[in-house]
Amino acid sequence: MIYAAATHPVRVGNLVIGGNHPVVIQSMTNTDTLDTTATVAQCQRLFDAGCQMVRITAPGLKEARNLEDIKNQLQQKGYTGPLVADIHFLPEAALIAASVVEKIRINPGNYCDRNRGKTEFSQAEQAAERERIAERLSPLVEVCRQHGTAIRVGVNQGSLSERLVSLYGNTPRAMVESALEFIGIFEKLRFDQLVISMKSSRVQLMDQATRMLWDRMRQNGKTYPLHIGVTEAGDGEDARIISAIGIGSLLTDGIGHTIRVSLTEAPENEVPVAQSIVKAAEYLQQMPETERDALAIRYDAQEKTLAEAKDGAEQDETRGADIAKEKVFARILTAVRWGRLMLRGQKEGFRIEGVLFSEDEKKQLIDDIFHAAGLRSHKTRFIACPSCGRTKYDIQSVLAQVKARFPDYPNLTLAVMGCIVNGPGEMADADYGYIGCGNGQVNLYRKGKLVKSHIPEDKALDELEALLSLGEGS
Ligand code: SF4
DSSP states (O other): OOOOOOOOOEEETTEEESTTOOOEEEEEOOSOTTOHHHHHHHHHHHHHHTOOEEEEEOOSHHHHHHHHHHHHHHHHTTOOOOEEEEOOSOHHHHHHHTTTSSEEEEOTTTSSOOOOSOOOOOHHHHHHHHHHHHHHHHHHHHHHHHHTOEEEEEEEGGGOOHHHHHHHOSSHHHHHHHHHHHHHHHHHTTOOOEEEEEEOSSHHHHHHHHHHHHHHHHHHTOOOOEEEOOTTBOSHHHHHHHHHHHHHHHHHTTOOSEEOOOOSSOGGGHHHHHHHHHHHHHHHHTSOHHHHTOSEEEOOHHHHHHHHHTTOHHHHHHHHHHHHHHHHHHHHHHHHHHHHHHHTTOOSOOEEESSSSOHHHHHHHHHHHHHHTTSOOSSOEEEEOOOOTTOOSOHHHHHHHHHHHSOOOTTOEEEEESOTTTHHHHTTTSSEEEEEEETTEEEEEETTEEEEEEEEHHHHHHHHHHHHHHTTTO
């Protein structure tokens, strides 16, 4: 079993996060929360795939109210895994949801206030804002206490409050201070059923912020369980590798108690990736340190496999499937192992040996790991949110089109985001952003600023290309 450093335990329905309990795998639906049938069906698929806890967005009061129907239908079908409500901007929705689901996720950057472009805060203004946060959290704590509901304080680098950015910049330190401020307020309200997360689409920032928070909590004498994930990872192999680096590095070091891999794909695809990352971290924890930190890895399974495969076509087919599975796991394991070293400053000298991978595959894998770790840029960096009930267009197919059309812009980050509410903030460090805003229309952004709005979807890629050809922001 994977070792995760012990923390204060947090009960979430029939699970416990932290304490000495195993790492919990979770995911999130991307259906419309008001579409009960579709949301229940997606939750079922997730639980069937091995997901242990499912998050559902509650952007408004109607969605928050509908969580009860969703939960009842799941229970009638025998699905008793905990549900989590995702709240942004609307404390009233949290109050409704907290009496229904087992956990609430709030974002300190937008639970109480929207950012308004303010860059300076006097001490009195800062104190007044902290006071207002405490006032807004107090009723939520009462409902959570009454119903045994846990809370995740989900800090996101892309949506920090401007007050904290004015004090610390948009940095890992600001993320940590944001979490500690909310923890302090909850502790004053004598509420400790908290899970904390530090997310960013930049794996280094997420890693630094999480380790800094972990150290600060230990210094303060109380550690809360950590939810680990790399946000806006996108889809396909790159998303799997960046998730393996970010999540796996921390898990290998015993940091992390629940994880979510965010993919812009069917949510159930996230579960086997998360399971492989946990398995890889567990495997690495058991290795002697010198072996774990070696710069060369040998994968030789294929030699044995090919010899055995000579016995017949059927066996050949079975072994072929086994080889494919071995390769998938070997990619994740390599990304976790080397990504962890890269995040600690090792920047070259990596080598893959053996015959499991062809020479081209070895080169590709090494390039992909360097790219995901942000150390080498040989192609466009894409970020994309996993989408959720707020998304009003087919983000998966748009992301595929954007990737196919603009593959070769090294040092450029292109974002495809699911909604105009959270998307602009969370892709703020991207050079260009594409957000479908519903009704077949698209908004385009440069460096976080809206530059074209309400473009018909069939013209959006041409407009994006025209912006790129201007070369600004790259
Ligand atoms: S940015 Fe994406 S995942 Fe985040 S709230 Fe909007 S649609 Fe949902």
